[in-house]
Amino acid sequence: MSSVAVRRFTVAVLAAALAAAAAACGPNRSPASPTPQPAPVPIMGPSILNAGQLVAWFNGRQPRPSGDYAATVPVATLAQYFIEEGAAEGVAGDVAFAQSIHETGWFRFGGVVPPSANNFAGIGATDTDPKPAVFPDARTGARAQIQHLRAYADAGAYACAVPPLRNPCVDPRFSLVVPKGKATTWNQMGNGNWATDPAYATAILTLYAEAKTFNGVR
Secondary structure, eight states, X not given: OXXXXXXXXXXXXXXXXXHHHHHHHOSOOOOOOOOOOOOOOBSBSOOSSOHXXXXXXXXXXXXXXXXXXXXXXXXXXXXXXXXXXHHHHTBOXXXXXXXXXXXXXXXXXXXXXXXXXXXXXXXXXXXXXXXXXXXXXXXXXXXXXXXXXXXXXXXTOOSSSTTTSSXXXXXXXXXXXXXXXXXXXXXXXXXXXXXXXXXXXXXXXXXXXXXXXXXXXX
């Protein structure tokens, strides 16, 4: 075989070997991009929406929830309580209001917590042996919810007392949150933090995003 033929034969063999190696490795794919995670929404911090904006969304969103509104005070009063109580403890009261909507079915209730309990977040309504807390009025119910949120989000909330709280302790389950500050964002809620439902945080943050969009807030 001539030297030219040898070179041609060698090139052909190398090309075939490279083609076989490429086929064995499969198509050249770029690594999959990681799934984007939602931005964390802190539990502690100022409200973005005010009471009037929360009420406008509550009354104007479509489709309307079925059933009759059953809270012990008008929704405007309740929204104001959440904003005021949240501001007192440094908790975002507007997101807490969205949490209450999720927990109570738009304040239609219908579960183990009756409207008369003024319990807007299922405090004490555990999956096993539920014993929902009962509060004397709507403001106290909102205050207990805000204090319970602070227990989850603030490592400095070492006791349900004044101080570190700004208002008298009304949360009957404050001491059960251990350690304090174990969930600083709403994204961490669910999966045993406040609720067992793994979709709990998503449900609340979806409502909150809807309220902001309704009011033209980004």
